[in-house]
Amino acid sequence: MRFLLDTNVLIPLEDSQRPLAPSLASFVRLAHLHGHVLLYHPASEDDIREDRNVERRNQTLQRLEQYERLDARPECPWNFDGMRVNDSRDNEILYSLSLNAANGLVTEDRGIHDNAKARGIANRVYTIQTANDLLRRLHREVVLSLPNVSEVPLFSLTPQLSSAFFDSLREAYPFDEWFAKKAQAGVKAWISNDESGEVGAICIYDRQSRERITDNIVLPGDALKLSTFKVGDTHRGRKIGELFLKAAFRYATEHGLEHIFIHGDVDKHHFLFDLLVDFGFERVGSHPGSNGRDAVYLKQHPVVPPAPSAPHLEYHRKYFPHFCSGPEVAKFVVPIRPEFHRILFPDYQSIANQQRDLFPVENYAGNAIKMAYLSHAQTNAIEPGSVLLFYRSGDDQALTSIGIVESYEQLSDADAIIAKVKRRTVYTLAEIQKMAAKPTRVLLFRFVRHLSRAIPCSELIKHRVLKGRPQSLTAISHDSFQAAIAISS
Secondary structure, eight states, X not given: OEEXXXXXXXXXXXXXXXXXXXXXXXXHHHHHHTTOXXXXXXXXXXXHHTOSOHHHHHHHHHHGGGSEEOSOOOOOTXXXXXXXXXXXXXXXXXXXXHTTSSSEEEOOOHHHHHHHHXXXXXXXXXXXXXXXXXXXXXXXXXXXOXXXXXEEEGGGGGGGTTSGGGGGGGTTSOHHHHHHHHHHTTOEEEEEEOTTSSXXXXXXXXXXXXXXXXXXXXXXXXXXXXXXXXXXXXXTTSOHHHHHHHHHHHHHHHTTOOEEEEEEOTTTSHHHHHXXXXXXXXXXXXXXXXXXXXXXXXXXXXXXXXXXXXXXXXXXXXXXXXXXXXXXXXEEEEEEOHHHXXXXXXXXXXXXXXXXXXXXXXXXXXXXXXXXXXXXXXXXXXXXXXXXXXXXXXXXXXXXXXXXXXXXXXXOOHHHHHHXXXXXXXXXXXXXXXXXXXXXXXXEEEEEEEEEEEEEHHHHHHTTSOSSOOOSOEEXXXXXXXXXXXXXX
């Protein structure tokens, strides 16, 4: 693959005075190790030449020679007279990506990410962390050990407050005083520890009653507040953010809480808020007393499913865990081999083995809500919002879980498949390349939940849900779907 490096990635790489982020060092090492090409655009060279520190400028320009320079600079039609120079250069870089000068662009520039989204090429623009994570997963260089995510009382974390992990939380407000107050009140958190046993990621949550979240909004009844949400460097790229959201959604569902909210500085934490928006949170105003600095994001989490009034996928995104399943919605059974099923659905308890491994060590794809499935199925009629029933083949031979389709398309190029699935895939680069030898169906979906009871194939045949063991994506009728749900209850 060919990765175009933005200026804000190149400069940390070449400036010996800056500490190199572990994820950036890892990405470059993996790229060189596995033969991926790292490029830079002439516009980045222009940026570097404007550095007023002559010694640093000359040093950086000299070190650029270790990367490949794009040998053409087409005029960018997105630029216009009077545009800021930096913006025009960013446009040039992104435009070259749109022309397929590279497979992906690596940048930390929020504006470029937003521009890529608007132009429909966001799936080919990576942050340093997502690019590093992609290469780690494609080559599966090491077996990742993901510590268990645990629920703990805050007071148990007090001895760790002096660790560097909590330093950034002290920058905006007196965190230690707030923490002590919440610990005394019995507040809890979901945490993930690093290999040394120290906190590597944390989500502090609290149950609030009739909370005023903006000057104009008071939430009725009880709601779930996500007070602190941080994933440290040791845990980035492991889908811990989605894992914490899984925990929040399940907690709210079990306790009948119809609202989930969080507030914070969008400029400092824009990637977090982008994640939240993708899972149905909406910006509703500013938090009282923050002088407009803290934006409030609210998710509707109704106990009773609202009447469908939006496209099926949008309805699920907004009202998770509810989804549209009426007669007008297509339903499919998706067979998955046990080894992939264990990765995608780590908290499923196998019928055959009677074992549950909630957060497995071999892979972290199962932490996510958004997942991918690749096949050579002949089925064409799968639309966003279609309902999926996952069938674990091999050992269990049973329906186990429910998902909702995001997208479904046929691709024949391994690079295109990688760009589509990004960090969702459980497949290595070699496996994707092997599959891409034939036209490959790429199915992106959102995990909803496991069935209340896994349904063995014998019962599915008995109740005419299936005619036999499914060998590929199989459409089923609405009546068959309802029968399966009834059997599992």
